[in-house]
Amino acid sequence: MSLRYALLAILRVGPLSGYDLQKQFSQSVGHVWHAPDSQIYPELRKMETLGLIEGEEQTRGARGTRRVYHVTEAGDASYREWMQSPIDYLRVRDPAHLRAAYLENTTPAAAREFLRRHIEHWESELDQFEGELHHIEHVSNPMLMRRLEVTPPEERERTIEFKRFAYEGLAERARIEIAWARRGLALVDRLEH
Numbered sequence: 001m002s003l004r005y006a007l008l009a010i011l012r013v014g015p016l017s018g019y020d021l022q023k024q025f026s027q028s029v030g031h032v033w034h035a036p037d038s039q040i041y042p043e044l045r046k047m048e049t050l051g052l053i054e055g056e057e058q059t060r061g062a063r064g065t066r067r068v069y070h071v072t073e074a075g076d077a078s079y080r081e082w083m084q085s086p087i088d089y090l091r092v093r094d095p096a097h098l099r100a101a102y103l104e105n106t107t108p109a110a111a112r113e114f115l116r117r118h119i120e121h122w123e124s125e126l127d128q129f130e131g132e133l134h135h136i137e138h139v140s141n142p143m144l145m146r147r148l149e150v151t152p153p154e155e156r157e158r159t160i161e162f163k164r165f166a167y168e169g170l171a172e173r174a175r176i177e178i179a180w181a182r183r184g185l186a187l188v189d190r191l192e193h
Contacts, residue, residue, distance in 0.1 A: 003043050006033045008071060008079040011053060013146050017066045018044060028143035031132060031170065044069060052078055100184060108192045115188070118181040126174035132167045136160060
């Protein structure tokens with residue numbers, strides 16, 4: 001269900017085609033909620049069937065058309081209700097920490113390789129999150145710029161600060177994962193000797 005509300009959050013800024021919505025998704029919400037294209041289009045069709053969005057065919061070029069989606073009043077009400085409802089937290093499914101719990105069943109070399117890859121992954125994520133924080137600081141993220149265009153001037157600081165807050169949390173999570181894996185490397189070394 002979170003995918004539905006992520007899509008509504010983007011479409012509340014203004015109408016978009018499915019293609020443009022995918023691009024906006026990957027540049028913004030995609031950092032906190034991964035969804036492949038194969039999930040986005042079916043969800044748009046479901047949302048349209050439920051009356052949360054409305055699609056409109058627009059001419060594109062000499063022969064083509066594209067479907068542009070708008071949020072309906074029902075979609076806006078559903079989004080606002082979701083924003084005010086408590087989150088149903090799910091139990092963690094974390095393959096890296098699951099594997100770490102059983103590293104005694106592999107070689108020290110394989111354990112080190114696993115931990116190094118974990119560090120590389122989270123360093124890459126950290127780079128992305130810090131890049132987004134830079135874009136937020138300089139108001140240069142395309143989705144943020146679109147959102148601010150439709151936000152009353154007195155609300156713009158709130159919008160920027162909550163985006164910063166979210167990405168600071170993601171960056172902190174990445175730093176914690178990197179530090180954890182480095183402690184794991186030290187642990188492998190200590191236990192090997």
